[in-house]
Amino acid sequence: MTVLRDADLATAFDHASRTYDALTAANPGYHAHLRRSVRRLGLPGRGEGLRVLDLGCGTGASTAAIRSVLPAAQVTAVDASAGMLERAAAKPWAKTVSFVHAPAERLTEAGVLGPFDAVFAAYLMRNVADPDAVLAQVRDLMLPGGRLGVHEYTLSGRRRDRAVWTLVVRGMVQPAARALGDGPLYDHLWRSAIDFDTADRFARRLRAAGFDHVRALPLPGWQTGITHTFVARRGDLTP
Structure with a gap:
């Protein structure tokens, strides 16, 4: 089982977009966990006057979570993935969503x-290929003190x-995925989480990228022990 990257991964997501919502719906707590992670950002009120970047929105589950918690x-x-994005954009949204x-x-x-x-990034x-480069770009797009939320499969390291x-x-x-013709993507799902950072290591990665107040929840x-919410703030990298 190999990890997919770049165009190969986008193509796999394109193909899987037609059944993606059905498979995630079968995961107990999937949508509730996304909403919990958005709430953990600790943003004020209903989000009035705030700009939020939903990075790696897929078919819109994370977008819906943001809208549920921060409707304004x-x-x-x-x-x-063009296929995933097409599914997301076809759903009914307020004019404040693009x-x-x-x-x-x-x-x-x-x-x-x-x-x-x-910035909220779920399962991204x-x-x-280079999470440090993505985190650096994300940091540059944020206001000083801006909040980052990462919702990700980051195993604790326990057997x-x-x-x-x-x-x-x-x-x-x-x-189930192989029966639907999407075996490679879900082979990638297993391997990518096994190969990725543990929760402690990803928290260190965030600090090294210039984020502070980092918490792994x-x-x-x-x-539990498999998926975490990481919350952090954009720090000041100047000495």
Whole structure:
């Protein structure tokens, strides 16, 4: 099982976009966990006057979570997969939501301009070839003190959590995905989480990228020790 990157990964997501919502709906707590992670940003009120970047929006589940928690915020949702983005944009949204087709590595080239009060990235960082470069670009797009929320599969490092992840993905998700013709993407899902940072290592990566007030917060249910919310603020890199 290999990790997919760049155009290969975008193509796999394009193909899987038609069934993606059905598979995520079968994951207990999937949407509730996204809303919890948005709330953990600690943004004030209903988001009045705030600009939020939804990086790696997929079919719009993270966008919907942001809208649920911060209905008055202006949201720019970005994804590298044209197929996923088409599904997202076809759903009913307020006029304050806009969609941009772009890889996370080339936001400014696609016209995504800051400053943003907050950036939310769900299930993205393990999918990019250079997470440090993406974090540096994200930081540049944020206001000083702006909030970052990363919702990601980052295993704790315990053998038990790896075993649960393997059981769920290889025993349940992958067979369903192969039946739908999307085996390579969900093979990537398992391997990308296994190969990616542990929660502690990703927290260190955030600090090295110029973020402070970094916290790694577990999510409940079967994903405890497997999926975390990372919240941080843009710090000052000047000595």
